[in-house]
Amino acid sequence: MSEANQRLMEQGSKLQAMNAKLTETDRLKSEFLAVMSHELRTPLTAIIAFAEILLAEGETLSSLQQEYLQDIFESGHQLLSQINDILNMSKIEAGLVQINYNQIDIQEVLNHLMHSISPLLSKKGLMLSIEIADIPPIVADREKVTHIFRNLISNAIKFTPDGGKINISATLVNDQEKLSEVVVKIQDTGIGINKEDQKHIFDKFRQVDSAESREYPGSGLGLALARNLVEMHGGRIWVESEADRGSTFTFVLPVIAKGC
Numbered sequence: 001m002s003e004a005n006q007r008l009m010e011q012g013s014k015l016q017a018m019n020a021k022l023t024e025t026d027r028l029k030s031e032f033l034a035v036m037s038h039e040l041r042t043p044l045t046a047i048i049a050f051a052e053i054l055l056a057e058g059e060t061l062s063s064l065q066q067e068y069l070q071d072i073f074e075s076g077h078q079l080l081s082q083i084n085d086i087l088n089m090s091k092i093e094a095g096l097v098q099i100n101y102n103q104i105d106i107q108e109v110l111n112h113l114m115h116s117i118s119p120l121l122s123k124k125g126l127m128l129s130i131e132i133a134d135i136p137p138i139v140a141d142r143e144k145v146t147h148i149f150r151n152l153i154s155n156a157i158k159f160t161p162d163g164g165k166i167n168i169s170a171t172l173v174n175d176q177e178k179l180s181e182v183v184v185k186i187q188d189t190g191i192g193i194n195k196e197d198q199k200h201i202f203d204k205f206r207q208v209d210s211a212e213s214r215e216y217p218g219s220g221l222g223l224a225l226a227r228n229l230v231e232m233h234g235g236r237i238w239v240e241s242e243a244d245r246g247s248t249f250t251f252v253l254p255v256i257a258k259g260c
């Protein structure tokens with residue numbers, strides 16, 4: 001073998017070793033983030049629960065105290081949902097995610113979510129309409145489907161100025177050729193997204209870089225995670241939007257998820 005070939009082989013195995021080390025470092029980083037986010041969730045959940053207990057005391061508190069508690073409750077929820085996004089994304093990247101299939105009722109998932117979402121809606125004076133067709137229970141992971149809904153609805157609330165409208169609909173599509181699917185649409189009258197930005201918003205950490213979008217806090221993980229979770233169920237997700245006219249996010253889930 002020539003000297004040049006020998007050198008090429010040595011460089012090749014060095015690159016292979018470096019690549020393996022980088023993959024391992026990346027896995028350890030994701031594992032660290034998963035553990036950390038879990039540790040952060042525990043005290044935060046307690047803060048939210050105690051704020052809720054105190055809020056339930058109602059009349060014994062002054063209106064200023066109630067207002068402060070409401071702020072603790074809402075900010076706590078916001079922080080918890082961002083930590084949940086980091087936790088879930090790092091778990092997915094560390095290969096630690098499992099899907100727990102259950103029979104779930106879309107209407108029931110939404111009812112449950114309304115508890116944390118209603119205060120945000122009324123604070124901005126947003127009108128919400130929900131239209132759920134007659135849909136049988138679907139076989140999917142309840143926690144993950146809730147997470148998809150939460151991320152899309154919180155975005156709709158976040159990016160819709162005061163007084164706007166949000167519509168959530170779910171319909172059943174029966175196709176002879178394929179398995180039945182549930183089509184969910186979350187439509188808002190918010191700031192919208194231009195065509196160029198629509199190509200990137202489902203990527204990790206990507207946020208629209210405009211003066212309007214920058215006004216709103218966020219980690220840029222919500223949609224990437226929603227896409228991951230939808231695809232894990234064998235579904236798909238997309239956006240249709242026009243700047244200043246609002247957005248419609250649609251996701252489709254098979255009634256019986258892939259791999260069941």
Ligand code: ADP
Pocket residue numbers: 151155156159188190191192193201206207208209213217218219220221222223224247
């Ligand atoms: P973030 O934490 O920033 O909300 P996401 O991944 O959920 O991260 O969303 C990525 C970006 O897509 C947002 O920063 C925003 O620019 C844009 N976006 C998402 N949903 C909407 C929406 N309903 N209306 C307008 N822009 C949106």
